[in-house]
Amino acid sequence: MAEETKNNDDVTRRQFFAKLGLGSLSIAAIGTAAFSYQYLEPNVLYEPSPVVNVGKPDRYPLDSVTLDVNNAIYIIHSQQGYFSLSAVCTHLGCLTAWKPELGIIACPCHGSKFDEDGRKIEGPAPKPLPWKRIWINDDGDLLVDRSTDVPPLAPDSFVRV
Amino acid sequence: MAKTVNQRFEALRGTHVWRSIFRSGIGSSTLKRALAIQQNVFLHLFYTKVRTRILGFSATWYLGALTFGTFLLLVATGIPLMLYYHPSVPQAYADTKDLQFVVSSGLFLRNLHRWSAHAMVFLVFAHMFKVFYRGAYRTPREFNWVIGVILLLITLLLSYTGYLLPWDQLAYWAITVGSNIASAVPLFGNKIHFLLLGGNAVNANALLRFYVLHCMILPLTAIFFLAIHFWRIRKDGGLYTHSSEPAVLRTQAANAGGNPGIPTSAATPKEAQ
Amino acid sequence: MADSKDFIAGVDSNAKKAPRRIVFITRRTSAQVKAETEDEIQTFPEVLFRAAVAIEVLAVLLVWISLVFNAPLEGLADPSHTPNPAKAPWYFLGLQELLHYFPPVVAGVLAPSLVVIALIVIPYFRVNIEAEGLFLRDRQQRLRIFYLVASVLSLFLLAFKVYAALIPTLIMVGIMLLAAYSSPQSPSVFRRYLANRPLSYWVMTWFLFELVVLTAIGTFFRGPGWSWIWPWQGS
Numbered sequence: 001m002a003e004e005t006k007n008n009d010d011v012t013r014r015q016f017f018a019k020l021g022l023g024s025l026s027i028a029a030i031g032t033a034a035f036s037y038q039y040l041e042p043n044v045l046y047e048p049s050p051v052v053n054v055g056k057p058d059r060y061p062l063d064s065v066t067l068d069v070n071n072a073i074y075i076i077h078s079q080q081g082y083f084s085l086s087a088v089c090t091h092l093g094c095l096t097a098w099k100p101e102l103g104i105i106a107c108p109c110h111g112s113k114f115d116e117d118g119r120k121i122e123g124p125a126p127k128p129l130p131w132k133r134i135w136i137n138d139d140g141d142l143l144v145d146r147s148t149d150v151p152p153l154a155p156d157s158f159v160r161v
Numbered sequence: 162m163a164k165t166v167n168q169r170f171e172a173l174r175g176t177h178v179w180r181s182i183f184r185s186g187i188g189s190s191t192l193k194r195a196l197a198i199q200q201n202v203f204l205h206l207f208y209t210k211v212r213t214r215i216l217g218f219s220a221t222w223y224l225g226a227l228t229f230g231t232f233l234l235l236v237a238t239g240i241p242l243m244l245y246y247h248p249s250v251p252q253a254y255a256d257t258k259d260l261q262f263v264v265s266s267g268l269f270l271r272n273l274h275r276w277s278a279h280a281m282v283f284l285v286f287a288h289m290f291k292v293f294y295r296g297a298y299r300t301p302r303e304f305n306w307v308i309g310v311i312l313l314l315i316t317l318l319l320s321y322t323g324y325l326l327p328w329d330q331l332a333y334w335a336i337t338v339g340s341n342i343a344s345a346v347p348l349f350g351n352k353i354h355f356l357l358l359g360g361n362a363v364n365a366n367a368l369l370r371f372y373v374l375h376c377m378i379l380p381l382t383a384i385f386f387l388a389i390h391f392w393r394i395r396k397d398g399g400l401y402t403h404s405s406e407p408a409v410l411r412t413q414a415a416n417a418g419g420n421p422g423i424p425t426s427a428a429t430p431k432e433a434q
Numbered sequence: 435m436a437d438s439k440d441f442i443a444g445v446d447s448n449a450k451k452a453p454r455r456i457v458f459i460t461r462r463t464s465a466q467v468k469a470e471t472e473d474e475i476q477t478f479p480e481v482l483f484r485a486a487v488a489i490e491v492l493a494v495l496l497v498w499i500s501l502v503f504n505a506p507l508e509g510l511a512d513p514s515h516t517p518n519p520a521k522a523p524w525y526f527l528g529l530q531e532l533l534h535y536f537p538p539v540v541a542g543v544l545a546p547s548l549v550v551i552a553l554i555v556i557p558y559f560r561v562n563i564e565a566e567g568l569f570l571r572d573r574q575q576r577l578r579i580f581y582l583v584a585s586v587l588s589l590f591l592l593a594f595k596v597y598a599a600l601i602p603t604l605i606m607v608g609i610m611l612l613a614a615y616s617s618p619q620s621p622s623v624f625r626r627y628l629a630n631r632p633l634s635y636w637v638m639t640w641f642l643f644e645l646v647v648l649t650a651i652g653t654f655f656r657g658p659g660w661s662w663i664w665p666w667q668g669s
Contacts (some may be wrong), residue, residue, distance in 0.1 A: 035265070035266050036241070036266075038265040038266065039241060039264065039265050039266045039267070040241075040244070040271070041265075042264070042265060043263050044263050045263060132397075138302070
């Protein structure tokens with residue numbers, strides 16, 4: 001026993017058990033964190049669906065801008081077809097309004113103004129009003145998916161009847 | 162040149178920021194170990210040193226610590242459960258079902274909460290009987306025993322209020338029966354019944370009152386009395402050591418040569434720390 | 435001591451175990467004096483780590499149980515339909531069993547209140563501080579009182595047909611009689627142990643016994659309509 005040299009690389013029993021203990025504790029902690037994060041993200045949402053049915057296309061005459069307040073979208077029938085804009089101002093989330101006498105969409109909160117294509121005219125809003133995916137279902141109704149943005153003015157962003 | 166993890170950790174512990182948070186470092190010197198207790202806001206309820214005799218399993222069976230452990234488990238599982246639970250009728254039942262089938266780990270959390278609750282009630286009774294049979298309620302620990310009885314009642318009330326929350330048949334009728342017993346109190350029975358339920362029957366008001374009691378009022382009260390309970394252990398001279406333990410037995414034998422089962426007044430430990 | 439000083443001074447001389455201390459004990463002080471110095475160790479890490487390990491073991495046990503057994507959940511609460519039997523949580527089943535025999539005022543209010551008051555009063559009821567065995571002094575007189583109390587209690591329970599409480603009581607009476615007819619010099623360790631038990635021990639053990647039996651009956655032996663069933667009959 002007296003001849004054993006204590007090599008500093010040797011792990012003592014104490015160190016071994018300490019490492020074992022801390023190792024298992026870390027694994028348990030990481031596992032708990034992972035499961036806790038999974039727990040906190042709901043698997044089921046009790047919210048209204050983002051896809052809304054806005055009725056038959058002939059409700060919207062040519063060159064009209066219609067605000068659907070309950071769903072916070074505009075359904076616009078232009079020369080190129082039907083398209084949908086989000087009515088939520090991109091500044092801080094207020095509901096905008098269509099001003100037919102001025103031909104613009106205006107936000108009452110901080111004075112942002114947008115044109116009929118959603119582009120910003122003036123105001124503190126950082127981005128234009130996004131275009132939302134619109135299509136016709138088998139019953140002939142117009143459907144808008146508020147969770148999906150489409151490129152503005154692109155041919156596929158319009159629905160032609 | 163490569164530094165080991167330990168060396169990096171040591172370097173971190175030497176930084177100004179670290180030392181401003183943890184004023185005294187970790188160390189194995191007696192001073193450092195004492196400071197770790199004394200300078201910690203939560204731990205300084207305890208003494209820095211305790212008598213060796215109370216450490217063994219046979220002294221307390223660690224029942225007090227285990228009861229406190231189940232309490233911590235219940236808080237740790239109860240708070241996440243609150244995130245998916247709406248205390249309204251009949252949403253509460255739907256939420257309980259959601260927790261069991263829809264929410265990730267919801268079933269496990271609910272199970273753990275339920276079984277920890279049963280364990281806590283069992284352990285608090287076991288703790289009480291153990292303290293009694295060891296005689297650890299005698300002077301100067303009388304008041305701590307009373308605090309313990311209060312904590313027992315709070316535990317039973319916590320369990321009782323929590324029982325209603327799933328809003329199933331088991332819960333509803335158990336609480337109906339229990340609150341009808343409360344109305345049997347002479348003179349004030351009906352008033353107590355009315356106030357407890359927030360109405361004449363177990364309905365939405367009752368659920369909300371029981372929810373507030375279970376999640377807010379009773380846990381805060383429990384923590385309040387727990388703090389006093391731990392503090393009193395220290396102030397009364399630490400955990401009780403039974404007079405029939407070897408060190409005192411030797412003294413008794415040396416003093417009186419009497420019956421080891423009956424402590425003589427000279428050897429009854431009068432302790433202060 | 436006939437000195438006129440307000441204090442007595444002493445010196446703790448075991449300088450190896452503790453720092454040198456000089457103690458001044460003033461008269462009329464509430465401080466208590468240590469009979470002997472004992473071995474002490476540090477709270478951290480000894481106490482805290484032991485408590486942490488104990489709690490961890492308990493947590494692991496509870497986690498295993500939670501992974502295997504599900505908490506019960508019955509149908510939605512229906513005020514128009516009472517399940518049969520409607521049982522309280524297990525820790526109240528002893529009480530519910532008692533409710534079978536006595537009106538709610540007695541079993542539901544009086545009994546629990548008296549139990550709680552009795553528990554609170556225990557440490558203040560300072561008879562027999564030396565914890566002497568019950569029958570070791572004034573044996574004949576105490577035996578007479580014991581027979582009286584035991585008979586009154588048993589007759590009372592018999593009159594109300596509370597067999598659930600009567601049987602444990604009779605068993606305790608039997609064990610106490612064994613204690614009464616034992617002494618610290620009895621040959622068997624058990625009888626010596628019994629002979630040295632004080633009254634507080636007997637009362638508490640009787641209470642614990644009753645609690646366990648009544649709760650067990652309420653849990654396993656009561657079925658629809660609170661009728662007597664055998665556990666294997668299922669409910």
